[in-house]
Amino acid sequence: MTKTPARTYLYMVILFSVLVLSYSIYVLYSAIGYYERGDTANFYYGLFAGGIGIVLAISSFMHMRRRLLIFQRSLLRVLTTVLCEKCGFKIVRNFGVGDYVHRQVGKCQQCDGTMFITSVFAEEPSKSAPRLLGPRTPVSQQ
Numbered sequence: 001m002t003k004t005p006a007r008t009y010l011y012m013v014i015l016f017s018v019l020v021l022s023y024s025i026y027v028l029y030s031a032i033g034y035y036e037r038g039d040t041a042n043f044y045y046g047l048f049a050g051g052i053g054i055v056l057a058i059s060s061f062m063h064m065r066r067r068l069l070i071f072q073r074s075l076l077r078v079l080t081t082v083l084c085e086k087c088g089f090k091i092v093r094n095f096g097v098g099d100y101v102h103r104q105v106g107k108c109q110q111c112d113g114t115m116f117i118t119s120v121f122a123e124e125p126s127k128s129a130p131r132l133l134g135p136r137t138p139v140s141q142q
Helices: 005-037 040-074
Strands: 078-084 090-094 104-107 114-122
Touching (some): 005 040
Antiparallel strands (some): 078 090, 078 114
């Protein structure tokens, strides 16, 4: 298994959430003990702190998948295809801010014809690259 920043992040969020959840349950259990002894001030403090901890742990779990998807999308390479309309010379380069299809980008290196952007696309990740969130499943059309 390869170590990636996203996978490390996944383990850290899970560890953090489990620790906070465990401690919050302990604080709630202690708060019940304070209530049975008649110490209502510590009971309410424990109830409040335990409740906040549980909400924090659940929130971390709920947002983890969305953050991982955003991180995984940032790993995609977006490319631009530039084509000479005169001689057919083609260049594939990294996407630049302001690139759009049919934009004139300059002169051809080979024939001094006009170069236009013909496509902008994201490079498909390699099949051997490990997935962070499990296997990719195709969406069936009904």
